[in-house]
Amino acid sequence: MKNLLRLTSVIFLFSFLLSGCYYDKQEELYPYASNCDTAGTMTYTGNIKSIMAANCNACHPNGNSTGVVTVDYTGLKVIAANGQLWSSVNWTGTPMPKNMDKLSECDLNKIKKWVDHGYPEN
Numbered sequence: 001m002k003n004l005l006r007l008t009s010v011i012f013l014f015s016f017l018l019s020g021c022y023y024d025k026q027e028e029l030y031p032y033a034s035n036c037d038t039a040g041t042m043t044y045t046g047n048i049k050s051i052m053a054a055n056c057n058a059c060h061p062n063g064n065s066t067g068v069v070t071v072d073y074t075g076l077k078v079i080a081a082n083g084q085l086w087s088s089v090n091w092t093g094t095p096m097p098k099n100m101d102k103l104s105e106c107d108l109n110k111i112k113k114w115v116d117h118g119y120p121e122n
């Protein structure tokens, strides 16, 4: 009985110590959220073009076999309008970039905002 009491108090002490040590820092949990600049209007030229260049264009140039073009505004506008751009990068549709990590939270926020606001070119 004495041992059981001792064990119980040790467990309590430990859980108390552990919970006391737990802390959240927004910048550490969401590294992109705090330094991600999504203020103002997102435009193809100013914000989206570079994301496509870094993550999509290698596989989606003009005339590629997938039929999806991300290298220019004309092509990208097609999948922005039909919903495939957002569903692919958000992984609710066919996950893109194919066989790679999901885009950063910051890039996703920019793409979402751009699509929602009618995907302006400039």
Ligand code: HEC
Pocket (backbone or CB within 6 Å): 052, 055, 056, 057, 058, 059, 060, 066, 068, 070, 079, 084, 085, 088, 089, 093, 094, 096, 097, 098, 103
């Ligand atoms: C490594 C090559 C590769 C990269 C990088 C890549 N894609 Fe794809 N993508 C493909 C292939 C191949 C397909 C054809 C479908 C399949 O095989 O999954 C495809 C299909 C798609 C489709 C059509 C999906 C559907 O449901 O029919 C969209 C939209 C798309 N890609 C957008 C993107 C976007 C946006 C990016 C960048 C974030 C990207 N892709 C990056 C290879 C790639």
